[in-house]
Amino acid sequence: MNRLPDPHSRPRVWAIGISKLRDLFRDIVGEYDGRADLQLVSLGYEDAVRELQAAGPQRPDVVVAAGSNGTYLKARVDVPVVLVSPTGFDVMHALARARRDAASVALVTYGETPPEARRFAAAFGLDLLFASYRSAQDAEACVLDLRDRGVDAVVGPGLVTDIAARVGMAAVFLYSRASVRAAVDTALEVAQATWSEISRRQRVDNVLQHLRDGVAALDAQGRVEAINQRLAAALGIEPAAAVGRPLAELAPDLAQSALDTEGESLESVRGVSYVVHRGPLVERGVTSGMVLTFQESRAVERLDRTLRSRQRAQQFTARYRLDDLIGECDAIDHVRKLVRRYAKSDATVLVRGESGTGKEMIAQSLHQLSARRDFPFVAINCGAFPEALLESELFGYEEGAFTGARRGGKAGLIEAAHRGTLFLDEIGEMPLPLQSRLLRVLQEREVVRLGSTEPTRIDVRIVAATHRSLTEAVDTAEFRADLFYRLNILNIALPPLRERQADIVPLAAELLYQAARREPRLAAHVGTVDQAARVLAGVREPLCRHAWPGNVREVQNVIERVAVELADSGESGARGAPVLTVDVLRTIAPEVFDDATPVARALTLRQRSRRVEADEIRAALEACGGDRDRVCKMLGISKTTLWRKLNAAA
Structure with a gap:
């Protein structure tokens, strides 16, 4: 594992070498004081491997080594290893030095002899021997063979030159400060690139860990490359233990088709239902794996309910304005005047008219012209719901109020209309038990959800509409008289077409x-x-x-x-x-x-006004138990006027 980058620290570089290479490292170490933490390690091969393994948190970001030692380390440690490579100038300079003191010179390299060296010798007519080695034992055998063949001087890495000096041969070290410095510079670039990659991976991992859904990235063989804590917890394992293992092994419940195809499917993992989305991971135009997201189906359902709730809240708006009311007759002009006048008040309005005359348009126009225009306009048809459903829709309910009640409960439409307008269409069709509850809402301006004992204060303006004669419904005990008087404060009658x-x-x-x-x-x-x-x-x-x-x-x-x-x-x-x-x-x-359809005689504004007055007088008589004296006193009219108004509307 590479250490996490610290923006205030320097890359840690180990320069591993013995003999002459170690001396070159020592010569340049001071040049990197401000750029790197450069440490010299005078070990080779297995000793160097053990030192790296034992370093723990102090292990380097990158290693610089040369020759067989560097190749040995590169194959055995998981730290990046940069090899010191001799330049062409290094080779020429070393060969020139060797030929000054010896008649016969050999160039000994680790691995195959570079073709450039052979071409260089041929181009300048140099009489050189070329040899190579694969291990420390090979190096010693190679040097001894060259000595036996009469070679006077050897040019090569530190291991070769040490052996040559020990057996009495002249030796010239192949590497220079420039090649060592170039290797250290490359090591710093590798360290920076490694840090950048670690930072990128750490950022991606942080993103994964903060996702609310389970996420896993798979390679082409279906093995886990990355996984977040949420999915690992769902699988019952640690994230580190999941990396490198096939997902099908970690989650045997997953159908193989869920891992082989793109798209979405409903899968079960350890008894929990998930919506699994699969998408390809593409690198340079080639699919190299797959990313899967796991979302609990219950969470999807909750989100769907939330979105529906929000969308419904956004739909609580009035679409119609008073300008949308078509007509220039006196009756419609009178309606417009009433709407503009009543919009300035918060008093309850009762809109009367036959079906299709535009009662909801009037209600929306009242809302649009009122001070509540920026708040919800909530409309409900009181005749379109069964009694039980209408009650829960209007008043809302608490969690557990009845079988099938939503977890957390639900606010009713009366609460949804807070600070706005509640339009009760076809109020005459409301069941009597609900009329009593609505009456309390109008009186107290508070609503109690089903299953609750705590009232919720509300601020709503009520607009009701009906195509029925509520006074007749009051007479037949189909509509509460006290609710009628609460609704019939301001009255707008829409003429039929x-x-x-x-x-x-x-x-x-x-x-x-x-x-x-x-x-x-x-x-x-x-x-x-x-x-x-x-x-x-x-x-x-x-x-x-x-x-x-x-x-x-x-x-x-x-x-x-x-x-x-x-x-x-x-x-x-x-x-x-x-x-x-x-x-x-x-x-x-x-x-x-259709000739059978009669053309009704148009009623004048005065005639319609008389009918409204008669409806109000009949409602007052009902409330006073038929006591005409009391009604006349309450309405401020004489018995003669009472009789005349009732008969004028007949």
């Missing part, structure tokens, strides 16, 4: 324009609301004559059919803007021409 016939064609034109924006084949011909109105000009009469019992929603359905028909006719080759004819409309929307 049959009472605002002048707005039918403008509304249809706007809806056709919106449909054309979604249909590329029609967009070129219906680029504005005016163009849409011209397309519908030929069917104005039947559109205005129809009663539209489904109100705006029914108009939207018919216009969608019109848009599809016009787009198809334009695609079939018709030139210019398409025009809708009565015959085409009769074909695609025959209900518009």
Whole structure:
């Protein structure tokens, strides 16, 4: 194991050599005082190996050695070994020195004689003998053989020159300060590169350890190259013990296909279910391994629930504005005035109107114009859920409140609307038991989750909507009178479409324009609301004559059919803007021409106002037990006025 790099320390280099090489190391050691911790080790072969193994934390980052000693170390230690290599100038200089004092010279090298040396001797006509050795024993035998052959001088490494001097031969050391210095410089570069690699690996390992998922990197044979603590703990082993072992051996439960293919699969490891993702490790364009990430399936499920919760929170926004309300009749103008006025208040609003008249659009417009516009707009249809589910959705629940309750509990929609607006659509369909709980929310401005005893304070503005007559529901005991009075503080009544016939064609034109924006084949011909109105000009009469019992929603359905028909006719080759004819409309929307559908008499604003007053008077009579004197006193009107208002709305 290499030591971890310290930014304040110097690379530790051991210069291993004996005899003359040791002397050269000693000559240059002072040059590296500020750059390296250069230590001289006068040992060779097995002694040097034992010294390295015993060094422990003080072991070097790199070793510098030469000749057979360096080759021996390189094969037996896991520390980088840099060999001292003689330069061409070293060889020439050593040979020149040897020839000055001897007639016969031999160049002895470790391993094969360098071809450059042979070419050099041939080029200059030098009479040289070349010899090589593989071990210390070979070196001694080689020198003795050269002596017996009459060689006077030997040029070679320190081992060879020591033997030659001992047997009475002249000897010239092959290495120079320059070659030794070059080897030490190379060793420093190797140490820096090693440190950089260790730092990179350490950084990658830190990243792996901080990942919440289990991660393993495998080589091409499926053996573990790296593994983080989370996965090692899941496998029940230490990370260091996993490196180098096949993952299939560490996790026998893993299917072999999970290790051979890319992608994702659901696997079981020691009884725990994991989502395993596999991706290739590519080096220089070649796949050299695989990286696997293990994520507990339970964590994936929790994350999915969290994301769904956040996405739902992001959906608690109002999309419609008051400008989206189409119509210029007096009734719609009055509605706009009420919305702008009521938006300045936090009082509860009850929006009444038939299905499809735009009650939710009014509720969203109230929110958009209010001081709560930057907070949630939460809408719930009280008639779309079973009673038990509606209760948990509205009020939320604590963990363990009922079978299947989510771990940690869940906040209800009333809590989700905190500081914003809660829109209770079809409030008339709310079950009576929930009406009592809602009444307390409105009175106390606090909500208690199912299974909890601790109330949570809330700050919400309530907007309710209904298509039913709540006063009649109160009369039949289907709706609580006290809740009705809590809801009916501010009141907005939306007229049905049959009472605002002048707005039918403008509304249809706007809806056709919106449909054309979604249909590329029609967009070129219906680029504005005016163009849409011209397309519908030929069917104005039947559109205005129809009663539209489904109100705006029914108009939207018919216009969608019109848009599809016009787009198809334009695609079939018709030139210019398409025009809708009565015959085409009769074909695609025959209900518009149904003579059995009565055209209701439009109610004036005064008539609608009378109906609202009558509803309020009936509710007051119900609350007072039919005591008309008490009702007149409460409302500040006479008995004659009471009788007249009730009959005027009949």
